[in-house]
Amino acid sequence: MSAAKAVRAALALGLTVPMLTACFEEPSPLDAVRDFLVGWQSGDYAAAARRADGDPATVRRALEDVGVQLDAASFRFSLKGVKRDGENAKAEYHAEVDLGENNPLWEYDSTLPLRMVGGSWKIHWSPSVIHPELHAGERFAVDVEPQARQPILDRAGESLQDETIRYVAGVYPNKIEDKSALCAELSRVTGFAEDRLLSRILSSPPQAFVPLATFGGKTFAQVKDKLTAIKGITITTDSIPVAPKSPKDIVGRVAAITPEAEQQLGGPQRAGDTVGRDGLQKAYQDQLTGSTETRVVILNTAGKQVKELKAWPGRANTSVRTTIDSSLQAAADSAVATSQRVALVALQASTGEIRAISTQGMHQQKDALAGKYPAGTTFSIIATDALLKNGFDPKQKVPCSADRSVGGARFEQAGYSGGVVTPTFSSDFARGCVTALASLARRVSGDAVAASASKFGIGSAWELPLGTFSGSVPIPASDAATAKIIAGQSVRVNPLTMALVAGAVKSGTWRPPVLVTSPSSPDPTAEVAPAAPPAPIPLDPTAVEQIRTLMRAGVASGTARAAAAPGEPVYGVAAGIGYVVKKQRRDLSWFVGWQGDVAVAVLAESTDAAAASAVAGRFFRGAAQKNL
Structure with missing residues (x-):
């Protein structure tokens, strides 16, 4: 050749x-x-x-x-x-x-x-x-020093995990007579590839303990007898802070490396490593675990190191600090405990920092942060902003009836059978009168409502380390479509979206949500810096002040009365709405409001329109008892 x-x-x-x-x-x-x-x-x-x-x-x-x-x-x-x-x-x-x-x-x-x-x-x-x-007479070996997984912290720097015991099955290579036979038996018990287990043993210093498989308590109990029957296997235990505290769905779960996890991470991983299965544990897997300290060495026939050829210190791992306030989280958990299906998000109005996420029967991330639910008449907050900018006077009388047709679309006020009364718009707002709100579709354009929704962050491209949904408002093509938007029937939001709306009214500025304050990015190896969050949006001061007055009446004399609590005044609006999902009707109750600098949105699955307000009231009272 x-x-x-x-x-x-x-x-x-x-x-x-x-x-x-x-x-x-x-x-x-x-x-x-x-x-x-x-x-x-x-x-x-x-x-x-x-x-x-x-x-x-x-x-x-x-x-x-x-x-x-x-x-x-x-x-x-x-x-x-x-x-x-x-x-x-x-x-x-x-x-x-x-x-x-x-x-x-x-x-x-x-x-x-x-x-x-x-x-x-x-x-x-x-x-x-x-x-x-x-x-x-010499050979290579790879000496590794795994770093312990770092914790996820609340805003005060306290761990959001409890310690849990894990069991590690490993070997001392120089004490095994038949390494291949041991790996074959261990493979049958654990599912790990036999050749991978053998490679880990043969690549390690003979005197070192080599972890091969890690188990939580439940799994270990199932395989304990089979493991201990393998000649040469040594079982050790350690305790690591990985069992999530509340909010568990947000913090996420951690699992020992399994054959499936190796495939998920693109393996091979080393036994003793941990993998975040969901929540922030998964989003910040690389930061929490860092990378293993690794050394390539030469050993003599006695297994003693004669030379170090190369050493890598590994990438330092770091804890993840969240904005969660554990005291507020405890108050939220207590508030939702008596409901069947409910989600609550509380945040600091002046910063957008999320302080608590609690659910009962719902998922804290999929429902509270990323859910897509009709807003009902809580959307009147945003619709009112558009109306006020169009010169509308809240003191104007707007009829509230049991039912009303707008552009061919029919609206009903649940539980109302008193014919037609003509209160002021302020009273309609406080009571969440859907027929009165829908009737205003001809007083404001759909584009104006959409513009106000945008200023309140609906549809914004905010960035959180977990999947979220910022809300959506359809493009109206008729008075009927505009009426459905004003009544919150065609709008889709979730408790996080609406807590941000409440925070915007309280502070006068819409701010994007914040859940993690450090590190700045879930990907430490990214060549491109993460996109900057959307800038805060100042709201019209005159309109905001009028909406605050309306929301104060919602708690003082409207359908949100159950949210009242000692201390500073509670502001809010409540709504009940039914809608159809997969041919089944679902009834929802909303509360959106604040007390002090804490903005809250509660979504409850209930036919009682006041159910969410009651949850909010328990939350505010619980927070006060904790001197918050």
Whole structure:
């Protein structure tokens, strides 16, 4: 084969060879170098061994053992140059060894000595062919030092996890007679790949404890007898803070590495590592775990370290600090405890920082932060902003009736059978009169309502580390469509969306939500900085003051009366709305409001329109009892 063909063959297999200044006549030392490195790189150790002058079985086994000792995912070589001196030659090459997922890339330079044997060029075999520091009777090993998982913290720096005991099954390699048999038995019990278990053992220092599988208490109880029956297995325990406190769905759960988790993370991982299954534990997996401290070392026949070839300190891990206020969270948990299906979000009005997320029968992330529910007449907050900007006077009388048709769309005021009364709009707002609100569709354009919704953050592209939904308002094409928007029937929101609306009225400025204050990004390796959150949006001061007055009446004399609590005045609006999901009717109750600097939105699944207000009232009273 010519030098040009050898270069093309090497490139086809990923072995890069520089352009040489001269072509070798056949036979060429380049052929031997190419076949040896390509065979080693591709795992065809027999082909590589045929190009060496040592015993083929010895060379083949030595090359194969290198991959096992390093637990390497792959080798890649590039030829730096070949120099010939008569019947001797020397090839310099660069090696890149992938030590596996979440581990570093080890790079080094080495030399292949060559000589003519029987008219053919051969690699002059010795262990230093593999690495210049490797000598007869020595072997590689990878020494790793995993870092303990860091906690997720509340705003005061207290952990949002309780400690839990985990059980680690591992081995001391120098105490195992038949490593393959042990790995086969452990594989049957745990489901981990037998070859992966064996590689972990063979790549570790013989005297070191090598964790192979980690279990929580429930799983360990199921496999304990089978594990302890495996000769050579040692069981150790440790305690780590991973059991989530409230809000559990937000904090997230942590699991020991399983065969499935290895596939999920792109493995291989090392036993003893932990993986976040959901919530912030999953979103901040890399920050909470960092990366393992890794050292490539050379051991002698006694298993003692004779040289450290390379060390990587690993990426430091860090805790994740949230905005959750544990005292407010406890008050929220207590408030929702007596309801069947309810979600509550509380945040600091002046900052947008989320202080509590609590649910009963609902999911704290999927429902409270990312749910898509009709807003009902709580959307009157936003509709009123649009009306006021159009010159509407809240003192104007607007009839409230049991039912009303607007543009062909029919609206009903639940529980109202008193014919037609003509209160002021302020009274309609406080009582959540859907027929009165819908009748105002001709007093304001759909575009104006959509513009006000945008100023209150509806549809904003905010960024939280967990999936959220910022709300949606359809584009109206008729008076009927506008009426459905004003009545909150076609609008979709969730408790987080509406808590931000309440906070905006209280503070006079809409602010994007904040859940995590550090670190700044869930991805520490991202080359592009995360998008900046949307800027705060100042609201019209005159309109805001009028809406505050309306919301105070909602608690003082309207349908939100159940939210009243001692201390500072409570402001709010309540709503009840029924809608159809998958051909089944669902009835919802809303409360949106605030006390002091704490804005709250409560969504309850109930036919009682005041159910959510009652939850809010319990929350405000509970918060006061905790001196908040």
